[in-house]
Amino acid sequence: MRATDDAGDELNAEFEVEPDGDHLALVMRSAGGKVAGSPHGRNHQYNEALELLLRRLRELGAVIVSGVVDSATARKLPEEQRSIVDSPIVLAETPDVEALRRRLGRAQGRIGQNPDGNATKLIRLRLQIAGYAADDAVRLAAELAKPSNRGTAPDALALLRSLIGDPITTATGKVNTIVEVTPKRVRVTTEKSPEGQWVGVRDVEGGLAKLYGQGSVLVNVEVLGHRSSFVGAVLLTIPGTTCTLDPVVITLHDTKFPVRIQKFEKLDGIAQVKIRKEQSALRRLLLGGRTTAPCDLCGHDYPGDFLVAAHIKKRSLCTDDERNDLANVAMLACKFGCDSLFESGHVAVNDTGRVLVWFEEGFRGRLHDHLTQLDGRACGAHRTGSHPYFTWHRTNVYRGLP
Structure with a gap:
C-alpha cells in the first residue's frame, strides 16, 4: 500500500499494517535498487512516507511499543540486536517527527552483519492505538494511507452551554459540572470545589483547536493549561473521541469510527434511579x-x-x-x-x-x-x-x- 500526502500526491514508498501478537505493526518496505522504466529507485520516497505515517500515527494517539529492522538478513540476529527503539515512544509527546524519523534511520544504519549506514531498511514498528485491536490491520492501513479530514472544531461557547448541568467525566474518572457560562469564562464544580471555580473559555478554545488541528492532544498543564483535566473532559464529550492513560491522550476519529463496545450477556437489568418528586x-x-x-x-x-x-x-x-x-x-x-x-x-x-x-x-x-x-x-x-x-x-x- 502507498500513502497519499495532504496535497493529494501518492508517495512512492510501500508500507503494510499487519497483526503482530496483541499489537498491530507498521511495516516499511526498504528503498533502493533500480526499477525498470523509472528514473527512480524502489520506494525512493521512503523517508517522506515514513515521516508522513509517523505524523498520522501521532494524530491517532499511537504509541510505538517497539521497533526492529526486519529484513531477512537481520532476522537471523536476536531481536535485541536489531532493535531501533530503546523504549516505548508516545507520539503525542513527540513534537518533532522529522527528528524521530532521523533517529530511527540512524539506528537502522548500525544494524546488520556489515553496518553500512543505510537508513531506509525494511523495519517493523509495533503499535498501541486506542480503539484498534490486532484484527484491525486493514482499517488502520486505510486510515494511514489517506489525508486527514476532521472537519471544523465546534464553537467553544456553544459546546460549553450545551453541557450546563450535565456531569462530565475527566479521563481519570473525576466528575465536573458546569453551572454557569459567560462569554469569557465558565464556573465548574467538582467534589473538591462544590462552590465552583472559574475556567477561561479560551482554554477550551485552545484545546479544541489542538484536537482538531493535530487529531490527538496530550492532556497536561503544559499543553492545555492549568485546568487541563476539565478541558479534557469537555473534549471527551465530542463524538468520535477516545482516550488512553499514562499519559492521557485524547484522539479524535471520524464520527463514523466504529468504537468497540462491551457486549452484554443480558440486556435487561434492575437499576435504582432518581425521581423528580415534584x-x-x-x-x-x-x-x-x-x-x-x-x-x-x-x-x-x-x-x-x-x-x-x-x-x-x-x-x-x-x-x-x-x-x-x-x-x-x-x-x-x-x-x-x-x-x-x-x-x-x-x-x-x-x-x-x-x-x-x-x-x-x-x-x-x-x-x-x-x-x-x-x-x-x-x-x-x-x-x-x-x-x-x-x-x-x-x-x-x-x-x-x-
Missing part, C-alpha cells in the same frame, strides 16, 4: 385541570400528552427552594420543537417577555419556519416571578446575543 405536581399545576393547553412559546394548543413541564432554569442547577417554586420555575413547551429549541439554546425570552431566536447556519425548511414563527412572540409563562429564571437561561444557555 414533577407530577408541577405538570398538574401548569395544566390547571385542562386536557389541552397552549405551548407557552409557540402558542399552539396541544393535548396534555404533547406538552412538557419544562424547567426554565436547568433543574439540576436549581436550589431546593427554586425547585419548589412551582408557579414560576417551569412552563409548558410542546414536543414539536419548542422544548428542544429552548433546551438547546436556540430560543430564549427577553426582559420584556418576547421570544428571541438564534438561526444556526444551515437551518432550512420547517425548522427555519418554526423559528421564524417564534421570533418576537409573547411568551405565555413570562411574569415577575419567572423573570429571574428566564434571565438565567438567556445568560447561560441562549446561543445568540441576549
Whole structure:
C-alpha cells in the first residue's frame, strides 16, 4: 500500500499494517535498487512516507511499543540486536517527527552483519492505538494511507452551554459540572470545589483547536493549561473521541469510527434511579385541570400528552427552594420543537417577555419556519416571578446575543 500526502500526491514508498501478537505493526518496505522504466529507485520516497505515517500515527494517539529492522538478513540476529527503539515512544509527546524519523534511520544504519549506514531498511514498528485491536490491520492501513479530514472544531461557547448541568467525566474518572457560562469564562464544580471555580473559555478554545488541528492532544498543564483535566473532559464529550492513560491522550476519529463496545450477556437489568418528586405536581399545576393547553412559546394548543413541564432554569442547577417554586420555575413547551429549541439554546425570552431566536447556519425548511414563527412572540409563562429564571437561561444557555 502507498500513502497519499495532504496535497493529494501518492508517495512512492510501500508500507503494510499487519497483526503482530496483541499489537498491530507498521511495516516499511526498504528503498533502493533500480526499477525498470523509472528514473527512480524502489520506494525512493521512503523517508517522506515514513515521516508522513509517523505524523498520522501521532494524530491517532499511537504509541510505538517497539521497533526492529526486519529484513531477512537481520532476522537471523536476536531481536535485541536489531532493535531501533530503546523504549516505548508516545507520539503525542513527540513534537518533532522529522527528528524521530532521523533517529530511527540512524539506528537502522548500525544494524546488520556489515553496518553500512543505510537508513531506509525494511523495519517493523509495533503499535498501541486506542480503539484498534490486532484484527484491525486493514482499517488502520486505510486510515494511514489517506489525508486527514476532521472537519471544523465546534464553537467553544456553544459546546460549553450545551453541557450546563450535565456531569462530565475527566479521563481519570473525576466528575465536573458546569453551572454557569459567560462569554469569557465558565464556573465548574467538582467534589473538591462544590462552590465552583472559574475556567477561561479560551482554554477550551485552545484545546479544541489542538484536537482538531493535530487529531490527538496530550492532556497536561503544559499543553492545555492549568485546568487541563476539565478541558479534557469537555473534549471527551465530542463524538468520535477516545482516550488512553499514562499519559492521557485524547484522539479524535471520524464520527463514523466504529468504537468497540462491551457486549452484554443480558440486556435487561434492575437499576435504582432518581425521581423528580415534584414533577407530577408541577405538570398538574401548569395544566390547571385542562386536557389541552397552549405551548407557552409557540402558542399552539396541544393535548396534555404533547406538552412538557419544562424547567426554565436547568433543574439540576436549581436550589431546593427554586425547585419548589412551582408557579414560576417551569412552563409548558410542546414536543414539536419548542422544548428542544429552548433546551438547546436556540430560543430564549427577553426582559420584556418576547421570544428571541438564534438561526444556526444551515437551518432550512420547517425548522427555519418554526423559528421564524417564534421570533418576537409573547411568551405565555413570562411574569415577575419567572423573570429571574428566564434571565438565567438567556445568560447561560441562549446561543445568540441576549
